[in-house]
Amino acid sequence: MSLRLKDLTLFEQVVLALSLVAISVLLIDPFMLERARALPPDVRAFFRHITDIGKSNWMLIPTGTAVAIAIVLRRNHVGFRNSAAYGLIASTIGFVFVSVGGAGLIANLLKNIIGRARPKLFDTVGPYAFEPFAFDPDFASIPSGHATNIFALATVLAILWPRGRVLLYTVAVWIAASRVLIGAHYFTDAVLGAILGTVIPYIVRDRFAARRWLFECTPDGGYKIRGARTQAWLGWPEPLRSAWHGPVLFGNSGRKSGEMSGN
Incomplete structure (x- = not known):
């Protein structure tokens, strides 16, 4: 009989997840940092140029401004049709803002609470150094904020535009990988940031x-x-227009396919 993740209890899922994280920290992170340091300078320079796409500023400032404008226009333009249109615009952009901003806020809180040393301190403290509640940028490695932000944005856009999800997640993977390849984060930092950024928009x-x-x-x-x-405007395929469940994340076997555990 095959064993599926959703058939495990929440405790079993947590134990499995923590075990995978521990293995990654112990084995994969040092190896990936060594490989990243061995990359040619031109390759590292390329990833330094694209890595800042993962910053949240360019995502949140325009969306926050657009939400405010849409709300003002909705109040000032009389008529049900105008009000509904501006309400739709405000809720759509608000979905982007809350998802990306919420994921980024949680990532920042977690990284300061956990206090993992960044890879630049590898030669002095190694990959296993933690100073919880340090609130020091040098001890704010996990999870990667850039990976969290870009995966949150990719997930939001994939929810709105299902046809583009392969392209969106491909870009997100490269941006998250750039944090590892330039030595700003460990592999585990980027993976956990990607998971966090994917989960929050669905919540x-x-x-x-x-x-x-x-x-x-x-x-x-x-x-x-x-x-x-x-x-239709977002290009939803006809079969998806009645309903689309999205991925099942850590669900139990008795749940409907569109539900997530914890909801």
């Missing part, structure tokens, strides 16, 4: 759907974006 989506903000739940446990015109 936000579920909260939005419960309030019928942009999304709405369907009887089969999935969700859909409200409005056929919006679905």
Whole structure:
């Protein structure tokens, strides 16, 4: 009989996850740092040029401004159609803002609480040095904030535009990998940041759907974006317009396929 992740209890999933993290810290992180340091200077320079795409500033400042403008326009333009249009714009951009901003905030809190030393201190303290609650940039390695931000953005856009998810996640993987290849983070830091950035938007989506903000739940446990015109504009394939579940993350066997554990 095959064993699936969703068949495990929450405790078993946590033990498995912590074991994988420990193995990565002990074996994979030192190896990946050594390989990154051996890269040609031109390759490292290329990744330094693209790595800042993972910063949250260019994601949050425009989206926050756009939400504020949409809210103001919604209040000032009389008429149900205008109000509904600006409300849709505000909720869509708000979904991006809350998802990316929330994931980034959690990542910053975790990295300062955990206090893992960055790879630049590898030669002095090694990969296993932790100073919890240090609130020192040199001890704020895990999870990677850049990886968290770019995966949160990729996940948000993939939820809105399912057809583009392969391209979006490909870009996200390269940006997250750049943090490892330039020696700013360990491999484990980037992986945990990617996981965090992927999970948070789905939690936000579920909260939005419960309030019928942009999304709405369907009887089969999935969700859909409200409005056929919006679905068509975003290029949703016809079979997905009735409902799309998204990935199952750490669910138990009794759950509907669109639900996540903990919700």
